[in-house]
Amino acid sequence: MNTRNLLAAASTLATALTAQAAESPAQVHYRHIEIQGVNVFYREAGSPTAPTVLLLHGFAASSYMFRDLIPQLARQYHVIAPDLPGFGQTTVMPDVEFKYTFDNVTSVIDDFTVAKNLDHYAIYVFDYGAPVGWRLAVKHPQKITAIVSQNGNAYEEGLSAGWADMRRAWAEPTAANRETLRRFNTPDMIKWQYTEGVTDPTLIPPESYQLASAAIERIGVDAQMDLLLDYGQNVKQYPQLHEYFRRYQPPxxxxxxxxxxxxxxxxxxxxxxxxxxxxxxxxxxxxLALETHGDDIAQAMREFLDRNVKP
Structure with missing residues (x-):
């Protein structure tokens, strides 16, 4: 084989290896960092020099819900998914008194982004992750490069009749009204939240809702009831969020x-x-649309981010 053929073969091999590397799943790292006396667990993948996507989970879930999405996004993006306080593997230090409100949860995540040197980032918000992401966007509009909302509500008309018990507790936060919220944290109710509205429930892996239930049992249901009671504060902040949307028009x-x-x-x-x-x-x-439509969401996100966030 002459030199020209050798160079051509080497070039072909290099191209093939580059293409294979681009298609290979990115390695995901599982880490902890202490923020405000909270040991924050997070998943991280992709090059730190690439644009960042911050994934914010909701109830009843944790960063585990992003287990398949992270490797797909991390081929082009730096992806970080923390467990919010009260969820998953994130734990409050034994000597720390932490009040479970969305303001406090957001404060921890805000400081987490600073500790991770996230000066600019896109956010994926789901359920409880939405009011956290909305607070970050209103406080730091210059940092938010794009928003993906997967059932992350921002308007009163998006709240179904299923919020009746919560609305009653917001209006009258009595011990009795608070106690009615306990049922939302039972294993059967959590499973229902994963399967309700799903055409084929056999697509839902049981460990997804089992892990969510186990975390609630381990951390304690009081934290979840506190957050349900505090959720009414998110609704009160909607006008500030709408002004942010009107003023900054984020992708x-x-x-x-x-x-x-x-x-x-x-x-x-x-x-x-x-x-x-x-x-x-x-x-x-x-x-929990990721459980049944993960590939569709990943593809839509990649197309959206590629158009709006420079890889």
Missing amino acids: LLALWGKNDPFFTPPGAEAFKRDNPNAEVRFLDTGH
Whole structure:
């Protein structure tokens, strides 16, 4: 084989290896960092020099919900997914008194982004992750490069009748009204949140809701009841969020499980009222859409991020 052929063969091999590397799943690292007396567990993958995507989970879940999404995004992006205080593997230090409010949870995550040197980042918000992400966006609009909301509500019309018990407790936070919220944390109710509205429940891996239930049992149900009681504060802050949307017009993609028993499709459509450039897509599934439509969401996110965030 002459020199020209050798060079051609080497070039072909290098191209093939580069393509193979691009298609190979990115390695995910599992780490902890102490923030405000909270031992924050997080998943991280992708090059730190690439644009960052911050994934914020909700109830009843943890960063485990992103287990398949992270490797798909990390081929081009730096992906970080923390467990919020009260969830998953994140724990409060024994000598620390932590009040479970969305302001306090956001404060921990805000300081977490600073500790991780995240000066600019896109956010994926789901369920409880939404009010955390919304607070970050309102406080640091210059840091937010794009938003993906997967059943992350931001409008009153998105709250279904399923919030009746919570609304009663917000209006009258008595011990009796608080106690009615306990049922939302039972294993059967958590499983229902994963399977309700799903055409084929056999697509839901049982460990997803089992791990969520185990974390609640381990950490304690009081933290969850405190957050449910505090959720009314998120609704009160909607006007500030809407002003943020109108003023900054961030690139926004709403990917919505249209059969969600808690956050209804009108809440997704409402994004376009304050942000006319918002893109809204509906998926024929329930609340935890990643469990049944993970590949669809990953593809839509990559296309959206590639258009709006420079890789």
